Amino acid sequence: SQQGEEDPQALSIQEGENATMNCSYKTSINNLQWYRQNSGRGLVHLILIRSNEREKHSGRLRVTLDTSKKSSSLLITASRAADTASYFCATDLTNTNAGKSTFGDGTTLTVKP
């Protein structure tokens, strides 16, 4: 099964609300990244958090990492209709070649105007 698994699979909220999505993984990682994908398009990198970091912010994004629970969360505050997209976590594992990445199945976020 996939190294990273996002939860929930789908999330629908109103504009202005916060959106939280979670990612769980199975083995030790060097870092964890979050990407965004607009329907059928290429993924866009949002944020990277290293295994020795617990929280990171970028604009309206907040990412947390709990290595003891092997989980991460992505919080989007004050959501906008333009945030509607799929969000994926990707892990870079320890003890593997650099360049080997594993993506989760994604969370589809719908923000209603």
Add this chain to the structure above:
Amino acid sequence: EAQVTQNPRYLITVTGKKLTVTCSQNMNHEYMSWYRQDPGLGLRQIYYSMNVEVTDKGDVPEGYKVSRKEKRNFPLILESPSPNQTSLYFCASSGQGSYEQYFGPGTRLTVT
């Protein structure tokens, strides 16, 4: 403009007819990867390359070949495509020491 390009963007072909999907990046990145995306299965890595002439298998390499003869190019080759290779394919690149991947626009392949 920094970018990853893929060609073709759309391709419909028949079982067994060899095809190549090209990928090129203009950022002098060392790392390049190919992924396929299928509904309900997320992105799965097919092959990746750490530099010229250095490649390794990802999670789903069967039925695919790659080569890295030049740093900027990383073509994906399907020697004998089958219908189960119908998918959306993405090429991505990243620089040494940076895990941030830049993705191409995708190639939608249909094998009949």
